[in-house]
Amino acid sequence: MGRAPCCDKANVKRGPWAPEEDAKLKAYIEQHGTGGNWIALPPKIGLNRCGKSCRLRWLNYLRPNIKHGGFSEEEDHIICSLYISIGSRWSIIAAQLPGRTDNDIKNYWNTRLKKKLLGKQRKDHQKQARRGGGPKQEGKSDESGNLGVIGEGGSRSTYWPEPAMPVYSTSRPDHHVHDDPASTNRLLLMPGGRSSNDSNPSHQSPFIPPSPVPLPQLYDDSAGLMNPLVSNTSISEALQGPHRFADEIDEIFHFNPVKLEGLDCFYGAGGIVDEHHGNTTSESMNWSAVGPLIHPNAVTSYQGMQQCLFEEPVHLGMQ
DNA sequence: AATTGCGCCAACCGCTACTAG
DNA sequence: GCTAGTAGCGGTTGGCGCAAT
DSSP: OOOOOSSOGGGSOOSSOOHHHHHHHHHHHHHHOOTTOTTTHHHHHTOOSOHHHHHHHIIIIISTTOOOSOOOHHHHHHHHHHHHHHOSOHHHHHHTSTTOOHHHHHHHIIIIIHHHHHHHHHHHHHHHHHHTOSSOOOSOBOTTOOBOOTTTTTTSOOOOOSSOOOOBOSSOTTOBGGGOHHHHHHTTOSTTOTTOOOOOTTOOOTTOOSSSOOGGGGEETTTEESSGGGOHHHHHHHHHSTTOHHHHHHHHHTTOOOOOTTOHHHHOTTOEEOTTTOOEEOTTSOHHHHTTSOOHHHHHHHHHHHHHHHOSOOOOOOO
């Protein structure tokens, strides 16, 4: 037996909002606030809308200081940095961009940023392949020069450990953080995060970066997690997590052969041949020893993305 | 001029988390 | 501790407008 629906779907208006509806909702909320109960709001205003719909309309469109479109390069930086770090946590990402809504950012990522990234990556990869300096090209290339998926069937190069790499708590190497609800909870310790116990609004997220975010600096081996958001769990979940982020980001970045200066330890000299696929990987590195460090693919991917999107080298300054 | 394809974005849906009784 | 109601989130869909054919 399911829960009762929040409204009678047959009898509420759906679809685009009329200007009069917008005006009614805006006027009421500006005067009285939401009253903490969206479901009760529409009848009060005389709107034949679902409370959820009113909430969405207010948050995404009517709320003061909402910005639409025209994302700046800096915003691109932040969105990409955060996506790399935490995946599709749009509400958290939106919290770092004043005036932007999660819906806006989600749409922007899905429709533009992701494509921008993919298109550029493929172009660069193609260029490199032509020079003969890049990884051996095994994918198909169509007439227009677009690369197909490289090495479909297991030959593509990936730094992805498989299966899921073990993730350990920094302070307790024996402790598998996936089993630790507190670790998972730390993921959400962000302004606006629903699990946040910190109601102090002055607790500004450490995530507002000098753009771009130097990802590896988010970790402090001695003190454990510097940034509660980017816990080992989050890296693991973001990269391998429930939304197939790993696959997506892997697809985006497997075209990018760039590695980071000073991070050779992640890859080994020249990489390690993957027994299963014959690929060069970092699979056999000791992840439990590296524990607090960021997943190498994310690091590689991050710099690749910076180059790809913004065409400027980014030195992550990792010692 | 008509049709088709595609990109963009607002809105919806379904689920989980939270909270009050 | 349990249950029901609500808020919030992220994924998905549908419609509109523009460009290509």
